[in-house]
Amino acid sequence: MDAEPRVTHLDLDRPLVEAAQRDPARFDALYRRYLARVYSYAYYELGDHHAAEDATERTFLAALANLHRFKERARPADGAGASTFRVWLFQIARNVVANERRTERRRPTEPIVETTVVADPLDVEGEVVRREEAGAAWRAVGKLAGDRRRALVLRFVDEMTTAEIAGVLGRSEGAVRVLIHRALRSVARDLETTEHLAPRPPRT
Amino acid sequence: MSLQGRDVGEIEALVTDRYLDSLLGDREVQTPSAALDEAVRAVSRRLADDLPRFHPSFRFEERLAVRLAEAAASMRLPLAAGGERDAAPGPTQIPLSPRLAPDPLAALDDGDRPRPKPYLVGGAVAASALSLAGAAWLAWRRRSASPMARAVRAAHQARG
Numbered sequence: 268m269d270a271e272p273r274v275t276h277l278d279l280d281r282p283l284v285e286a287a288q289r290d291p292a293r294f295d296a297l298y299r300r301y302l303a304r305v306y307s308y309a310y311y312e313l314g315d316h317h318a319a320e321d322a323t324e325r326t327f328l329a330a331l332a333n334l335h336r337f338k339e340r341a342r343p344a345d346g347a348g349a350s351t352f353r354v355w356l357f358q359i360a361r362n363v364v365a366n367e368r369r370t371e372r373r374r375p376t377e378p379i380v381e382t383t384v385v386a387d388p389l390d391v392e393g394e395v396v397r398r399e400e401a402g403a404a405w406r407a408v409g410k411l412a413g414d415r416r417r418a419l420v421l422r423f424v425d426e427m428t429t430a431e432i433a434g435v436l437g438r439s440e441g442a443v444r445v446l447i448h449r450a451l452r453s454v455a456r457d458l459e460t461t462e463h464l465a466p467r468p469p470r471t
Numbered sequence: 472m473s474l475q476g477r478d479v480g481e482i483e484a485l486v487t488d489r490y491l492d493s494l495l496g497d498r499e500v501q502t503p504s505a506a507l508d509e510a511v512r513a514v515s516r517r518l519a520d521d522l523p524r525f526h527p528s529f530r531f532e533e534r535l536a537v538r539l540a541e542a543a544a545s546m547r548l549p550l551a552a553g554g555e556r557d558a559a560p561g562p563t564q565i566p567l568s569p570r571l572a573p574d575p576l577a578a579l580d581d582g583d584r585p586r587p588k589p590y591l592v593g594g595a596v597a598a599s600a601l602s603l604a605g606a607a608w609l610a611w612r613r614r615s616a617s618p619m620a621r622a623v624r625a626a627h628q629a630r631g
Binding site for chain 2: 290291292294295298299302303304306307310311319320323324327328331332400401403404405408419420422423424425426428429441444445447448449451452454455456458459
């Protein structure tokens with residue numbers, strides 16, 4: 268098993284990060300690139316539109332204010348604790364969301380499935396089916412405990428690699444692999460109790 | 472990567488991880504290893520297809536962009552005066568923006584997206600509020616490189 272998290276690829280955001288470190292006004296490009304991902308992470312964690320917006324705002328303001336302190340450590344030679352901008356940004360988001368969750372425990376939140384699907388407003392029937400499927404998947408993921416849930420959201424929604432998730436969660440890559448595998452088995456059991464997992468055509 | 476010294480759970484997790492790399496990495500999905508649990512394979516495909524990515528409202532996006540620009544400008548002033556960067560105002564000194572109602576046009580934002588995923592817009596949004604006119608306005612305003620934005624701008628310039 269890996270002892271420490273390690274990101275072994277180069278940071279694809281490096282040009283944008285360096286530009287923003289020279290001129291904070293250039294941070295906008297990074298903001299646009301990661302807005303939906305950070306907001307999604309916050310929304311899955313908090314299940315509330317307003318709380319997710321607050322967390323997103325705090326995350327990007329903190330990232331901008333501390334960007335001059337960020338140092339890319341994305342080469343194998345950098346060893347333990349390697350980090351890209353994306354990992355660093357989600358570490359901030361994780362801390363912000365943890366603070367929000369402590370606040371949210373003191374007030375009720377709306378179910379995430381109450382949001383309205385607008386991906387294709389002309390296909391009402393299809394949207395209803397998709398909404399039900401997305402709701403079932405979300406409910407199953409939402410039942411998972413802390414880092415299992417976060418790992419699945421980062422893997423499937425934010426499309427991070429295992430190494431990146433390890434950096435965000437502060438765990439080893441091996442531990443994250445086991446975390447995700449066990450989370451998937453748990454979600455599979457959960458969905459099988461409510462519906463049959465019918466075979467689907469391959470992704471194109 | 473050697474499998475020696477790993478227990479069964481770690482090996483299963485490694486097999487699952489390789490399958491997810493293939494499934495989620497925009498590559499042709501490889502025939503899963505025989506060692507891959509069928510339930511894990513099925514639920515992985517299910518989550519890859521059905522877990523949506525959420526997007527905040529368009530107005531929230533633009534409002535936060537303005538706040539970030541203001542914060543960036545205030546950080547540049549001490550730098551221009553030769554001050555220390557750490558003297559720049561931090562996020563805790565910037566009050567959070569007041570909340571706005573969700574924007575129904577937010578779902579049409581076509582910024583830097585990695586690949587198509589089901590998208591949901593946070594908050595109670597009436598799908599019926601979407602209109603072609605609104606979509607055209609958004610595409611024109613965002614200066615997007617999408618075909619729709621180009622067409623709208625071309626029509627706008629032709630009229631002018």
